[in-house]
Amino acid sequence: MKKISKKETENDGTIHVLSIAERRKQRGTEYDHAEKAGILNRNPNPVFCIETGGKIRYKNKAAHQLTENLSIEERGLQLYRLAVMVRKVVKSGTAKKLQYHINGADFRVEVLPRDGEDAADLYFTEISESLKIKNYFEVQAAFAEALLKAESVEDVVWSIVKQAVSKLGYDDCVVYLLGDDGKTLVQKAAHGPKNPRETDLKNPIVLELGEGISGDVAITKVGEIVKDTSKDPRYVVDNEVRLSEIAVPILDDGIVIGIIDSEHRSKNFYSSEDLSILTAIASMAATKIQRINSTEAIKFRDITGYREEELLGEGFAMKELIHEVEEGGLNAMKERAAGDKTPKSYRVTLITKHSEIRRLAVNTVILEDERGPYTLGIALDITQLIESERTLRELNAELSERNEELKQFAQLASHNLRAPVSNMVGLLGIYERGTDPNPVNKTVIKSLSKATSDLSMTLEEMHSVLRMRAEESHQFGSVSLIEILEKTCVILKNEIDGAKMKICIDFDIEELNYVRCHIENFFFNLISNAVKYRSRDRLPALNITSRLENSTAVLTFADNGIGIDLERHGKDIFGMYKRFHNHPDSRGIGLYLVHAQLKSLGGTIEVDSKSGEGTTFILKLKLPDS
Amino acid sequence: MNLLLVDDDSTFRFIAKTVADKSGVAKIIAEAVNGTEALKYLSNSLSSGKGIPDMIFLDLNMPEMNGWEFLEKLPHTLDGKIDIPVCILSSSISTHDSDRSQTYACVRGMIAKPLTQEHLQKMRALIAEA
Numbered sequence: 001m002k003k004i005s006k007k008e009t010e011n012d013g014t015i016h017v018l019s020i021a022e023r024r025k026q027r028g029t030e031y032d033h034a035e036k037a038g039i040l041n042r043n044p045n046p047v048f049c050i051e052t053g054g055k056i057r058y059k060n061k062a063a064h065q066l067t068e069n070l071s072i073e074e075r076g077l078q079l080y081r082l083a084v085m086v087r088k089v090v091k092s093g094t095a096k097k098l099q100y101h102i103n104g105a106d107f108r109v110e111v112l113p114r115d116g117e118d119a120a121d122l123y124f125t126e127i128s129e130s131l132k133i134k135n136y137f138e139v140q141a142a143f144a145e146a147l148l149k150a151e152s153v154e155d156v157v158w159s160i161v162k163q164a165v166s167k168l169g170y171d172d173c174v175v176y177l178l179g180d181d182g183k184t185l186v187q188k189a190a191h192g193p194k195n196p197r198e199t200d201l202k203n204p205i206v207l208e209l210g211e212g213i214s215g216d217v218a219i220t221k222v223g224e225i226v227k228d229t230s231k232d233p234r235y236v237v238d239n240e241v242r243l244s245e246i247a248v249p250i251l252d253d254g255i256v257i258g259i260i261d262s263e264h265r266s267k268n269f270y271s272s273e274d275l276s277i278l279t280a281i282a283s284m285a286a287t288k289i290q291r292i293n294s295t296e297a298i299k300f301r302d303i304t305g306y307r308e309e310e311l312l313g314e315g316f317a318m319k320e321l322i323h324e325v326e327e328g329g330l331n332a333m334k335e336r337a338a339g340d341k342t343p344k345s346y347r348v349t350l351i352t353k354h355s356e357i358r359r360l361a362v363n364t365v366i367l368e369d370e371r372g373p374y375t376l377g378i379a380l381d382i383t384q385l386i387e388s389e390r391t392l393r394e395l396n397a398e399l400s401e402r403n404e405e406l407k408q409f410a411q412l413a414s415h416n417l418r419a420p421v422s423n424m425v426g427l428l429g430i431y432e433r434g435t436d437p438n439p440v441n442k443t444v445i446k447s448l449s450k451a452t453s454d455l456s457m458t459l460e461e462m463h464s465v466l467r468m469r470a471e472e473s474h475q476f477g478s479v480s481l482i483e484i485l486e487k488t489c490v491i492l493k494n495e496i497d498g499a500k501m502k503i504c505i506d507f508d509i510e511e512l513n514y515v516r517c518h519i520e521n522f523f524f525n526l527i528s529n530a531v532k533y534r535s536r537d538r539l540p541a542l543n544i545t546s547r548l549e550n551s552t553a554v555l556t557f558a559d560n561g562i563g564i565d566l567e568r569h570g571k572d573i574f575g576m577y578k579r580f581h582n583h584p585d586s587r588g589i590g591l592y593l594v595h596a597q598l599k600s601l602g603g604t605i606e607v608d609s610k611s612g613e614g615t616t617f618i619l620k621l622k623l624p625d626s
Numbered sequence: 627m628n629l630l631l632v633d634d635d636s637t638f639r640f641i642a643k644t645v646a647d648k649s650g651v652a653k654i655i656a657e658a659v660n661g662t663e664a665l666k667y668l669s670n671s672l673s674s675g676k677g678i679p680d681m682i683f684l685d686l687n688m689p690e691m692n693g694w695e696f697l698e699k700l701p702h703t704l705d706g707k708i709d710i711p712v713c714i715l716s717s718s719i720s721t722h723d724s725d726r727s728q729t730y731a732c733v734r735g736m737i738a739k740p741l742t743q744e745h746l747q748k749m750r751a752l753i754a755e756a
Contacts, residue, residue: 429742
């Protein structure tokens, strides 16, 4: 019957009953794995076997190292203390872990009594190493927590350097990711001198695959420690020369997607433990990156309401989800089925597992890898977008309706006001002036005449604007600039003659294919403006030119009048009822009309002016395609 | 120049009458407040041979029968016996109104209110030419 040595309670609360032999066997296995992983720096065999009487039955090389440099007295004292420990442990029949200080170092000593013997085996582990391992676990735990919060590949690479590498005591570390071209490694995150603050990356470098130790690791896919970079021809200097380097690949399903690389100024800095911890970090990072990159698949799952395993499982046909394919989509699908490999885009309506309607914009493309051609499809949920478009259309229709109502109101107001205003003008016209002896009445009538005249003019202008806006179609035709000028000069004859204004013309083009009433309005407003705003210091002059620039006719009206303070009024110059002078005839409507008419046909107007020197208007008329 | 003034606005009729009296070239011999009344007057004038106007001054916007309806029915009332020219009076003359008025042979002019002596002189000259 197997002898039961003890009961041991594990952390998870279960009780395992093991014989000493089993325990020893298990420990041996643990130590073997630990040695292979390079995590534990200790001898798998007992360092001592000491009897309860104090006699050393066995000791190995490590025992000599533990006691070397000790004086004979000191060595004897240590052996006595160990013998006392053994006695206690054997007497209790239970293995014990004790701390022990010897030769300037701290150790954890495990004392295992031998079955049926008054002796125990002593295993020594340096406590400093144990702490290092504990630190590794903490680093991994912190990194795992950071990965949970990571939402992008960028978050992941910065977590590697900020949450993991920085806590491992390395001077420097960079993370490379495979470039979009698949042929280069691009630095994406760093710890140390290359990371001056937050997520700034100083002078990131790009390596070709195979270039440098990192580039080589990307090819071999095996993590590597270079103990002395000065003897390694592959070494590439990044920001400064360092003497040791470690590089581990970030592997996604056997494919290198990045490299974690660290350098140190001392030779032989990195140990196998470093390789292990970085390999573990790289593995965790790869898993997270893979998840992030498959977010589209997760989103598709979310869109359809089906679980991933349902979507990917057997017996599930994607076409069953499709409720409707928009026009063009069916053709695209047929063409694809017929072997057409060109990219296709169409919209479909899906019914989700929860019977909701979803609109998707689908793009598909045929790609090829070593396993043959396959279809890559990207579906964008545009349900919300379409809903927004519909709302926008409704709002637009409502706005148009309101706009139309407003226009009709303005027309009605303009029309209905004109009758009483014209009556006021008529009544004032027939009023027998000078017949009333009361001087106050004379002033009242004079003021009433002025107010009526202003009101009438405002209505006239309002009517002009409404008439222009109401013009739905613009009749293009041949327009003679000379003829329009002559006609305008006839209309403004009194004003032009009264001001003694000289008009000079220089027409490169005399005939235009344009809307006649617009040209008439341009000439009328700009010539009457030149008269109105002439300078009293000199005889007024106006130069009118025309030229053709591609499909644009350019008309310029340059006067030597009082000018406009463009710094003050530049932004308002073409606004309705904007006046820049106190001229009695200034209505602030002419330039507004000119600008609005030009703009309605794709033209522009510019103004160049200096106060006291004159103004030049440059009209660019977009001519219709002949 | 004897005028028939068709306008529902009494103020305008007063102004027009005063302006015509002052002008010395025109006289408003009859007034109507809408098309129906005007046609009735014309019909009676033709029957009696008295008070036939040289020209009709016509407003467009009137109740009961507006200016356009009056123009439609005028030839029927005149029955080809006589040609009386019409001048349209309006407080706002739109391109649309102007174009439409061209379709009536009897319309010889359009005047934007308020009426002035110059308007009357121009109209008289027009009739004299014809």
